[in-house]
Amino acid sequence: MTLSAEQRTQIEQRLREERARTLESLRGLEMDRSGATAQEEAGDLTKVPFHPADLGTDTMDAELDASNATRASRELADIDDALDRLYRTPEKFGVADDGREIPFERLVLIPWARTAD
Numbered sequence: 001m002t003l004s005a006e007q008r009t010q011i012e013q014r015l016r017e018e019r020a021r022t023l024e025s026l027r028g029l030e031m032d033r034s035g036a037t038a039q040e041e042a043g044d045l046t047k048v049p050f051h052p053a054d055l056g057t058d059t060m061d062a063e064l065d066a067s068n069a070t071r072a073s074r075e076l077a078d079i080d081d082a083l084d085r086l087y088r089t090p091e092k093f094g095v096a097d098d099g100r101e102i103p104f105e106r107l108v109l110i111p112w113a114r115t116a117d
Contacts, residue, residue: 003094007104011093012086014111019079022072029069075112082112 003011086093094102100116107113 002091003104008086008090008093011107011111012083014108015079015083015086018111019076019083022076022079026069026072026076029065029072078112078114 082093094104094107096102096116097114098116102113102116106116
């Protein structure tokens with residue numbers, strides 16, 4: 001399946017939208033990390049947790065932020081790779097790694113998709 005010029009434009013727009021959304025998400029996570037400490041965010045006046053669960057919650061929040069940042073970074077790399085494929089070899093865009101065609105409807109939803117399923 002070769003995408004029409006209109007379809008390529010639509011996919012490029014979706015990729016750019018998703019790239020902007022992902023960058024904004026990463027910036028938000030970076031702002032969270034560079035801003036107030038977990039204790040300050042919780043309103044604590046001391047760095048000593050009053051309850052062991054407080055420390056666990058703070059740790060869980062930090063791990064969740066790190067996990068989200070990793071996921072967003074991977075997604076950004078996938079989006080950039082898809083944009084590169086779209087520009088370099090537009091005639092091959094929409095072909096899965098295994099050679100099958102990726103349905104256009106799937107590309108609209110996940111424009112960086114590399115599989116047909």
